[in-house]
Amino acid sequence: MDPEDKARKVLDILEKEFPDARTALEFKNPLELLIATILSAQATDKLVNKVSGALFKKYRTASDYAEAGLEGLEKDISSINFYRNKAKNIKACCGKLVSEFGGKVPDTLEALVSLPGVGRKTANIVLGNAFGRNALAVDTHVKRVAGRLGLTSSDDPDRIEADLTAIIPPERWTKTTHLFILHGRKTCKAVNPDCPNCPIQAYSVYFREVYSKGNAQRRGRAGLMPRSRRGPGLAFDEARVIAAGLQ
Numbered sequence: 001m002d003p004e005d006k007a008r009k010v011l012d013i014l015e016k017e018f019p020d021a022r023t024a025l026e027f028k029n030p031l032e033l034l035i036a037t038i039l040s041a042q043a044t045d046k047l048v049n050k051v052s053g054a055l056f057k058k059y060r061t062a063s064d065y066a067e068a069g070l071e072g073l074e075k076d077i078s079s080i081n082f083y084r085n086k087a088k089n090i091k092a093c094c095g096k097l098v099s100e101f102g103g104k105v106p107d108t109l110e111a112l113v114s115l116p117g118v119g120r121k122t123a124n125i126v127l128g129n130a131f132g133r134n135a136l137a138v139d140t141h142v143k144r145v146a147g148r149l150g151l152t153s154s155d156d157p158d159r160i161e162a163d164l165t166a167i168i169p170p171e172r173w174t175k176t177t178h179l180f181i182l183h184g185r186k187t188c189k190a191v192n193p194d195c196p197n198c199p200i201q202a203y204s205v206y207f208r209e210v211y212s213k214g215n216a217q218r219r220g221r222a223g224l225m226p227r228s229r230r231g232p233g234l235a236f237d238e239a240r241v242i243a244a245g246l247q
């Protein structure tokens with residue numbers, strides 16, 4: 001199957017699985033999403049939303065952040081990990097927004113990645129969700145799901161973005177990020193992915209490899225069988241049937 005076809009079929013299935021796929025971060029304008037995305041690095045969206053409610057009431061413009069005392073800003077986000085570094089980045093980022101962009105969040109990738117603390121992932125999240133542009137952001141879930149599906153062979157997020165945008169039509173880029181993140185959280189987890197119950201297992205290179213004949217031991221060690229079906233004989237026979245169907 002060619003990669004474009006595989007990506008299309010995977011996305012069709014995941015769109016049915018997650019019909020309301022969107023970012024879980026709460027925001028009302030591009031600045032709020034930019035700040036929320038900076039805060040969300042290695043933090044849950046739920047925690048970010050909890051903190052951002054009060055934060056966005058206190059700081060309404062880029063100038064508010066730029067002119068804030070660093071210690072006060074740190075305190076306002078102190079329940080989020082790496083808060084010192086994040087406060088420093090938010091302040092510097094908003095300082096540049098004020099000095100070079102009239103206090104507005106720019107709507108191009110080039111301008112966004114020129115801001116302190118803003119990489120391609122953050123820039124693409126802002127472009128795709130606050131500006132409605134076609135933008136594919138590669139986070140840890142997108143990276144893992146794309147790799148296991150065999151849609152990329154790279155570990156480098158920039159390369160993964162290039163590989164995915166080469167085979168997925170632009171109008172699906174933003175949604176692809178949400179769908180892969182949701183699938184990564186629900187089923188294709190980093191440890192013990194629920195492959196036997198995965199709706200896109202037929203397109204997964206990882207599934208094919210782990211469930212191929214002779215890999216029963218590895219599969220058992222990885223804990224890939226659902227508990228309800230983890231009887232040794234049944235699990236192996238079942239996997240062989242599935243694997244045979246894929247060849």
Ligand code: SF4
Pocket residue numbers: 145148149187188189193194195196198199200201204205206207
């Ligand atoms: S079959 Fe397993 S590894 Fe492949 S996409 Fe599904 S959950 Fe992920």
